[in-house]
Amino acid sequence: MWHYIKFELKNTVGYSLAMIVGGLLPLMLAIGNYHATPDPIANQALAKGLFATLLPMIPLGLVILPFTIAFGRDTTDGVTDRLVLFGYSLAKQLIAKFVSVFILVNIITVIYCLTLLHILPLPNLSILSMINIFTSISILSLSLYLLAFTIAQVFQGFHLIQGVAMVFYFGIAFLTGSMGTFQLPSTIESVMQWIPFSIFRETLKAHWATGFLSDMQSQWFKMIVFLFITVVLFCLAQYYRYAKRHMSSLRILIK
Template identity: 55%
Template structure:
């Protein structure tokens, strides 16, 4: 399985534009959006807000874009099917791809945290806050991975999959307030609140230096969103199996 994970990891790294969007862009936006003042408290609040707001862009960009596009390319070209014939089943592919995605997201998150802690004016985060950062990112990665896998399974053709992945990426970024200052109302606002970016962001901002804090709201929203993506994944695969039998 290790060589499968290495293969999938190298496969995702091949999409330089997506790597820039998921890895470099959050750093650039955070550093570019920071403007220090004479008020240390205001500087700390702005730095934490920027960090928390742009943090979800890492799993969003790295999972929805490079993973979906690379898997869509393999599916459209028949590589995924040929892998099955040689024992690299869809289940094994799913496990290896998920492991490579997690390694990539965690690695970029560590870089993001270390760079911003040394560039922006931050108070030192508590140990529990660091745990919460990676806990939240892991659950988000799992949910976004299932969405990405579903996109690559249900849509046909590389161009279609790539287009849908881009729409989903920018759609989530806009709906959650991660990219742009759009004032949404009605149904779009409800969708944005359902996606747990805001819950993670608010928890980070409110409890940055707190040694003990409650994960109740954030944890519940992350789990609800994960359950939703699991149901979506099951429905998509049942549809795919039914389509093959027709």
Template identity: 50%
Template sequence: MKHYIKFELKNTFGYSIGMIVGGLLPLVLAIGGYHASNDAGRNKVLSETIFSICLPMIPLGLVMLPFTIAFAKDIEDGISTRFSLFGYTKLKQMIAKFISILFLVSGICIIYFLVLQIVLPLPVPSIAAVVLMICGMLILTISFYFLAFTIAWFFKGFNAVQGIAMVAYFGIAIFTGTIGGFDFTGVMKKISDFVPFNSFRTELANNWTTTSFDMSNVLIRLIAFMIFTILLFCIANIHLIPKKN
């Protein structure tokens, strides 16, 4: 299992576009979006807001792009099947892939936090804010992980999976206000609200130094989104069983 995790980490690092959009882009947007004023208090609030806005881009970029594309290439090249022949079942592969992507997301999040602590006048977060940060990143990573698996397994062909992964990345980024400033209404607004980026960002930014606050509402939204992606994964697998038979 240890060797397989190392293989997955190297595999994910091999896709520079994912490392750019999931690792470098959030930092660039956070630093570039900060404009200092003469008001120290306002600068702190702005840095908290910018940090919170760009933070969910890390699991979105790292999981939806390099992980999905790397796994699709493994399937097309028969690597995943060959692993199964040597005892690495799909379940073991899923566990190893999740551990590797969790290491990657955690590492990038730590770098992101440390760099912005140095560059921006970012206050030290409260323990409650850190708990929300960790829970939010973990749930979003799990959610995008199952969504990535669904795309890689359901759609056939490396080029098709790569295209769908790009559409999913930019679609989520646009709907959540990460890219562009679209003002959605009706059904589009409901879809935008369902992806829990905005509620997570708002709760984290507003309670950055609050020692205790009720985070149940945002956690429920995050968990609901995670359950939705797991259901999509299960439906895709049920759909694939008759084809295999």
């Protein structure tokens, strides 16, 4: 199993799209959008805002776009079914792929934090805030991973899956404020509150050096709700996949 995990990790690192949109892009946007002023307080506030705003782009960029496309390609080409014949069940494939995602996302997050804490005028993070960052990034990674797999299972055809993945990536990025702030209808804003990018950013900025767990309860509640929603979607996709195969088998028997 560990050899398969290493194989998936090498594939992920070698996937240039993932490394650009999830690894390089958030870091470059944070550095490129920072402009120092004579006011050190304003500089620190801007640095914290950029750091918090672009941090969720790491799991979004490393998971939702490249892995949805990769799932779709593997499913379309029959790679998933062939791996089952070699003893790697779908569950094992999912676990191996997620472990590789988890490792890569956390490595990129460490690089992101160390680089920006060194370059930008950021105050030191409290231990609790650091725990919050990596816990939240891990939950987001798992949630987006389940969403990626759901998309790849529901939609058919590589190009369609690729198009849907891009819509989800840019849609989440724009609607959650990762690529600018927009005035949205109240209904859309209410729905987007349950994609916990915004509350994660606000909690991180407001409690940068906090030592109180109670300050983060609301954020973690929304993280868990978002994870639960993606688990439900994942289960529905599995049922859809099973039902579709069952119907195909029935058609063959009838013929």
